[in-house]
Amino acid sequence: MKVAEYFEKANGQTLISFEVLPPLKGGGMKAIFDTLDPLMEFKPPFVDVTYHREEFIYNKRESGYYEKTAIRKRPGTVGICASIMHRYGVDAVPHLICGGFTKEETENVLIDLNFLNIQNVLCLRGDARKFETKFVPQAGGHNYALDLVGQVQGMNKGLYLDTNIKDGEKTDFCIGIAGYPEKHFESPNMDLDLGFTKQKIEAGANYIVTQMFFDNKKYFEYVELCRKNGITVPIVPGLKPLTKLYQLNSIPRMFYINLPHDLVDAITKAKTKEAIKEVGIEWCIQQSKELKAAGVPCLHYYTMGDTATIKRIVEAVY
Numbered sequence: 209m210k211v212a213e214y215f216e217k218a219n220g221q222t223l224i225s226f227e228v229l230p231p232l233k234g235g236g237m238k239a240i241f242d243t244l245d246p247l248m249e250f251k252p253p254f255v256d257v258t259y260h261r262e263e264f265i266y267n268k269r270e271s272g273y274y275e276k277t278a279i280r281k282r283p284g285t286v287g288i289c290a291s292i293m294h295r296y297g298v299d300a301v302p303h304l305i306c307g308g309f310t311k312e313e314t315e316n317v318l319i320d321l322n323f324l325n326i327q328n329v330l331c332l333r334g335d336a337r338k339f340e341t342k343f344v345p346q347a348g349g350h351n352y353a354l355d356l357v358g359q360v361q362g363m364n365k366g367l368y369l370d371t372n373i374k375d376g377e378k379t380d381f382c383i384g385i386a387g388y389p390e391k392h393f394e395s396p397n398m399d400l401d402l403g404f405t406k407q408k409i410e411a412g413a414n415y416i417v418t419q420m421f422f423d424n425k426k427y428f429e430y431v432e433l434c435r436k437n438g439i440t441v442p443i444v445p446g447l448k449p450l451t452k453l454y455q456l457n458s459i460p461r462m463f464y465i466n467l468p469h470d471l472v473d474a475i476t477k478a479k480t481k482e483a484i485k486e487v488g489i490e491w492c493i494q495q496s497k498e499l500k501a502a503g504v505p506c507l508h509y510y511t512m513g514d515t516a517t518i519k520r521i522v523e524a525v526y
């Protein structure tokens with residue numbers, strides 16, 4: 209079933225969903241099952257699987273020079289999604305990114321997803337590769353998530369890249385996109401960012417999942433701004449607990465978001481690693497409870513492989 213249909217059928221109830229990372233190349237599905245098995249009791253209707261572009265690594269040669277090699281550390285999502293659906297009978301949402309894919313490669317992935325009856329995709333641009341200062345599109349690929357949404361929506365109308373295909377099967381993908389309560393970091397201002405978000409909805413996207421945030425006010429203000437700007441689709445809050453001291457710096461650096469004063473204060477006052485974790489978990493529980501009470505369509509947890517923490521949070525909220 210499509211994610212948008214789950215929201216429609218929920219009748220105002222707040223659903224729950226999880227996001228998992230593919231295992232590092234060389235690993236198997238065990239890591240994903242170990243993450244998801246204990247969370248299935250909460251009956252998530254869907255599970256997202258992230259996608260990671262190739263990275264450059266530098267290998268030192270005998271000559272002393274370094275050789276730059278591109279490697280994809282985490283393999284594709286199609287098989288993982290099929291495996292999740294098969295094991296748990298829930299829907300899987302593969303993330304599709306522009307970076308690292310030609311349009312033809314994207315089309316082939318979409319064809320495979322369609323064959324497997326995977327009806328959901330989250331369309332994203334992807335970030336800059338490590339050691340690159342800005343996002344570099346793939347030659348023959350898309351520059352923006354908007355273009356990717358256009359390609360998926362095209363296939364939903366039976367339009368394939370090969371224009372000789374006159375009677376192509378129409379796919380039926382439900383399309384999610386990313387949203388940024390604290391603005392996408394490259395965008396000069398919120399108005400422009402929202403303008404592009406609206407274009408993605410007009411191009412066929414059905415719902416938004418937000419970047420993580422630690423101050424619910426940011427989410428509520430973002431939803432209000434979206435509604436004022438004519439963006440009416442469901443907006444799912446993305447949540448991640450802060451559980452380690454170093455994350456006070458790494459989260460703002462990696463995700464371009466602010467951490468509220470009270471949270472930073474409580475974390476810095478906590479005396480042990482365990483106490484820090486408790487503060488982060490309790491903060492996420494309170495965030496989740498408030499969002500649920502406000503009737504958000506779904507609480508979407510970025511698991512990052514830390515099942516025990518996510519389980520504690522969800523148990524306290526549901």
Ligand code: FAD
Pocket residue numbers: 257258259260261303305331332333334335336351352353354385386387392393394395400401404417418419420446
């Ligand atoms: P876009 O919508 O393309 O926007 C990128 C920037 O360009 C923004 O500043 C926007 O305002 C601007 N812009 C948009 N359209 C246009 C246009 N037509 N012309 C000019 N400017 C434009 N990354 C991964 O690599 N893999 C993942 O699995 C992944 N999952 C994510 C899940 C969620 C819920 C979120 C919030 C993010 C995720 N990301 C993932 C990170 C995401 O790829 C980055 O945040 C990326 O920098 C932007 O992606 P986007 O889809 O929002 O890009």
